[in-house]
Amino acid sequence: xxxxxTIIAPVFLAMMLGYGLGRRGLFDESVTPAxxxxxxLIAVPCLLFHSIAVRPLPGGHEMLMVGGYYGTLxxxxxxxxxxxxxxxxxxxxxxxVFALSVCFANGMFIGYPIIEGQFxxxxxxxxxxILAFHSLTLVTATTxxxxxAKAGAVSPAMIRATAISVVSNPILMALGxxxxxxxxxxxxxxxxxxxxxxxxxxxxxxxLFAGGLSLAGVSIAGDLRPAxxxxxxxxxGLPVAVYAMLHFVLDLPPLWVxxxxxxxxLPTGIIPYTIAxxxxxxxxxxxxxxxxxxxxxxxxxxxxxxLL
Numbered sequence: 245x246x247x248x249x250t251i252i253a254p255v256f257l258a259m260m261l262g263y264g265l266g267r268r269g270l271f272d273e274s275v276t277p278a279x280x281x282x283x284x285l286i287a288v289p290c291l292l293f294h295s296i297a298v299r300p301l302p303g304g305h306e307m308l309m310v311g312g313y314y315g316t317l318x319x320x321x322x323x324x325x326x327x328x329x330x331x332x333x334x335x336x337x338x339x340x341v342f343a344l345s346v347c348f349a350n351g352m353f354i355g356y357p358i359i360e361g362q363f364x365x366x367x368x369x370x371x372x373x374i375l376a377f378h379s380l381t382l383v384t385a386t387t388x389x390x391x392x393a394k395a396g397a398v399s400p401a402m403i404r405a406t407a408i409s410v411v412s413n414p415i416l417m418a419l420g421x422x423x424x425x426x427x428x429x430x431x432x433x434x435x436x437x438x439x440x441x442x443x444x445x446x447x448x449x450x451x452l453f454a455g456g457l458s459l460a461g462v463s464i465a466g467d468l469r470p471a472x473x474x475x476x477x478x479x480x481g482l483p484v485a486v487y488a489m490l491h492f493v494l495d496l497p498p499l500w501v502x503x504x505x506x507x508x509x510l511p512t513g514i515i516p517y518t519i520a521x522x523x524x525x526x527x528x529x530x531x532x533x534x535x536x537x538x539x540x541x542x543x544x545x546x547x548x549x550x551l552l
Contacts, residue, residue, distance in 0.1 A: 255354055259452050261456060279453070279454035280454050282450065284414065291356075293425075299426060309370065309500045313507070313508070316490075320346060321347050324346040325342070336389065338525055340525075345474045345533045345534075346477045346512075347382055350514070351375045355510045358510075375507070376419040386516075462517060466528030475533055475537040480544070482508045483506075502552045505548070506548065506552070511534070511538040514534060516533070516534065
């Protein structure tokens, strides 16, 4: 238990530091998006390349893990839309935001240091393979749902914009570059390995601090029933579903199952709130989900890691 607390405590303390300083107004509002851009445009792509380019190409079973994870995610996403529709009478846009809150994990900021501490280098490699498609799949699907709810149909312009965002996604570009590099068996120069390692090492601490700053700008408000339901599905329902799929159905190795299950058990990230605010669809409920799930995950993750 002491070892697990050693892994978990620094993660949440780093976020609490960002949150506390943000609440005191010691950082300008422009700091948070700037730090987020640095993490997503530079630090995370460097981390992906540094972790994958020097390893063998993923095998078929590893891609089966990724497919099993996202297949389960799709089922839970759809089920969540039905749950909020029939339980709370949510419209289509609210269903999309609710489902995203259930499925979108705080993967880079909270997840990476926990995976590294619990599962080591190989766990990080597997984790990054899953994480690389996280925003691509969930944000794209939710954006299409929101546009359908707003306009009654998905326009060709929206499809083009979505395709462009996919092609230009820096995380996917880094993943593709790393896979090509390792596939061609090109040695990574020492200077490049060192450079990407330096930037990659900053992804977790900067991301955690920035994540805390971003949470300082939201508060628990509105009808808490949907937020509590989404939190329960995120912290309990989704990890159980992922574990069942990868362990009982696909019979994958324990390390792979453990990495994917922890990924599924992470709290809701800030992206669902930004989308809810952009479309003016249940932003207070979504903010409540982010805050409540983040706070409770400090307990649920300790329990989960002790069971794996």
